[in-house]
Amino acid sequence: MGAPSIEAMGPAANLTREHGFEPLRVEGTLPSELAGTLYRQGPGLFELFGTAYQHVFEADGAVSAVRLRDGEAWGASRLVQSEGLLEERRRGKALYSFAAPWWRRYWSNHKQNKNTANTNVIAWQGRIFGLMEACKPTEISPEDLSTLGETDLGEVILGGFSAHPHDNPKRKALYNFGLEYDRVTNLHLYELPYKGSARRIKSFPLPFPPMLHDFMVTENYLLFFLSPAKLQIFRGLFSIGPWNKLFQWDPNASTEVFVIPIDRPDEMIRFSTEPFYQWHFSNAYEHGNDIVVDYVRYPDFSTFGALGDGSKFGKGRGKARWGAFHRARLNLQTRSMDSQLVWDGACEFPRVHPDKLTQEYRYVWLSTEPLKEEVGKVPHSLLRIDVKSGDVVTHDLDGNEYPSEPVFVPKDGATEEDEGYILSLVYEPDSHTSYLGVYDGQDINAGALAKVWFDHHIPVTFHGNWVPAT
Numbered sequence: 001m002g003a004p005s006i007e008a009m010g011p012a013a014n015l016t017r018e019h020g021f022e023p024l025r026v027e028g029t030l031p032s033e034l035a036g037t038l039y040r041q042g043p044g045l046f047e048l049f050g051t052a053y054q055h056v057f058e059a060d061g062a063v064s065a066v067r068l069r070d071g072e073a074w075g076a077s078r079l080v081q082s083e084g085l086l087e088e089r090r091r092g093k094a095l096y097s098f099a100a101p102w103w104r105r106y107w108s109n110h111k112q113n114k115n116t117a118n119t120n121v122i123a124w125q126g127r128i129f130g131l132m133e134a135c136k137p138t139e140i141s142p143e144d145l146s147t148l149g150e151t152d153l154g155e156v157i158l159g160g161f162s163a164h165p166h167d168n169p170k171r172k173a174l175y176n177f178g179l180e181y182d183r184v185t186n187l188h189l190y191e192l193p194y195k196g197s198a199r200r201i202k203s204f205p206l207p208f209p210p211m212l213h214d215f216m217v218t219e220n221y222l223l224f225f226l227s228p229a230k231l232q233i234f235r236g237l238f239s240i241g242p243w244n245k246l247f248q249w250d251p252n253a254s255t256e257v258f259v260i261p262i263d264r265p266d267e268m269i270r271f272s273t274e275p276f277y278q279w280h281f282s283n284a285y286e287h288g289n290d291i292v293v294d295y296v297r298y299p300d301f302s303t304f305g306a307l308g309d310g311s312k313f314g315k316g317r318g319k320a321r322w323g324a325f326h327r328a329r330l331n332l333q334t335r336s337m338d339s340q341l342v343w344d345g346a347c348e349f350p351r352v353h354p355d356k357l358t359q360e361y362r363y364v365w366l367s368t369e370p371l372k373e374e375v376g377k378v379p380h381s382l383l384r385i386d387v388k389s390g391d392v393v394t395h396d397l398d399g400n401e402y403p404s405e406p407v408f409v410p411k412d413g414a415t416e417e418d419e420g421y422i423l424s425l426v427y428e429p430d431s432h433t434s435y436l437g438v439y440d441g442q443d444i445n446a447g448a449l450a451k452v453w454f455d456h457h458i459p460v461t462f463h464g465n466w467v468p469a470t
């Protein structure tokens with residue numbers, strides 16, 4: 001056998017080394033004031049027993065972390081030991097995913113979903129949770145990233161728990177939603193206060209079973225764009241493939257806008273607008289009678305299939321119609337929405353200053369995605385958009401390096417919104433390893449202040465969060 005091909009390596013290759021926190025090599029100068037842990041979550045196994053998963057959303061999750069203190073760094077990375085994966089390994093065969101034969105996955109999923117926890121990792125009340133939208137949270141040990149197990153947060157969570165909780169600093173709580181697909185799909189709304197117990201705010205039946213990946217929070221509202229990406233119930237119920245046909249785009253249907261007052265959820269404001277899709281928002285805030293919503297807007301749902309094939313990560317957009325950064329204004333009196341393009345490049349994974357969530361703000365950081373034919377000629381970039389002026393600052397990564405979502409960490413005592421650091425976990429293909437890039441938030445185009453190297457690769461991560469040291 002020769003050396004593994006780049007296809008067997010790349011950002012979508014299985015995590016091959018698991019470990020607790022161990023010292024990492026620091027290249028450059030790590031700011032000594034950066035004290036805390038960056039947690040990242042993504043797929044960790046792209047195949048099982050030699051059979052590839054059909055869609056990256058099926059992949060078993062991995063959690064990785066880089067802990068920084070006094071200019072030094074420690075890293076850890078582990079697969080999530082879900083009950084489903086443990087059962088599959090015990091029995092020596094795939095049971096749940098499309099890597100399993102139809103009858104076996106139908107029977108397994110009939111009993112329970114496999115909780116891969118492959119999408120995001122959050123902190124709440126000093127605890128760490130890995131998330132995937134179809135299942136309940138999975139608690140992770142902050143000591144060594146071992147899996148502590150699934151939780152319903154004290155019998156609060158019904159059905160799934162979205163991988164996109166959002167902080168509402170004014171209300172000192174995280175908010176989230178979950179979908180429960182059944183004959184009628186229910187939308188459950190949750191509040192996770194900084195102190196005290198989690199609670200379910202309210203549940204609503206939905207007009208159809210959507211792919212609902214993310215939502216938005218303002219100080220007083222929860223906001224949903226229900227795009228016409230509809231679960232094919234028969235396929236879902238009976239685990240009928242292929243995976244990327246589980247959801248179907250209906251170009252003749254509307255996107256339904258739900259604006260739900262947190263304190264008066266029965267007074268939901270609802271209206272329809274033209275069909276579009278969104279994976280992620282950057283921020284939203286109230287402004288007079290309007291709600292301003294910033295997000296990456298897609299003309300349709302074609303990225304669902306394109307994202308599905310993990311081997312394409314880092315290889316450009318393919319044939320999918322990609323998204324661009326938009327600002328929408330929702331008028332709650334006229335029940336209407338106007339969305340304007342802010343920046344027309346293909347971008348994703350927007351993040352803002354954590355204290356600016358639900359508030360008027362100025363800066364958003366994102367990553368870019370080259371066209372398929374541009375890969376190798378046009379690099380992936382990190383990007384900062386000034387949403388007030390429209391100014392854009394970019395940092396091009398080297399070669400075919402593949403960045404993760406840029407997470408902003410403010411400096412202590414900062415007076416400017418961009419005074420802080422950008423953290424992005426970057427896959428470096430030549431060495432098939434990954435490093436944490438630390439950038440100056442006010443000068444990302446100067447390149448990394450420091451690179452913190454793992455001695456192995458971390459597969460692509462979707463989302464994560466910085467937890468300051470206490």
Ligand SMILES: [Fe+2]
Nearest residue numbers: 213280462463
């Ligand atoms: Fe996401």
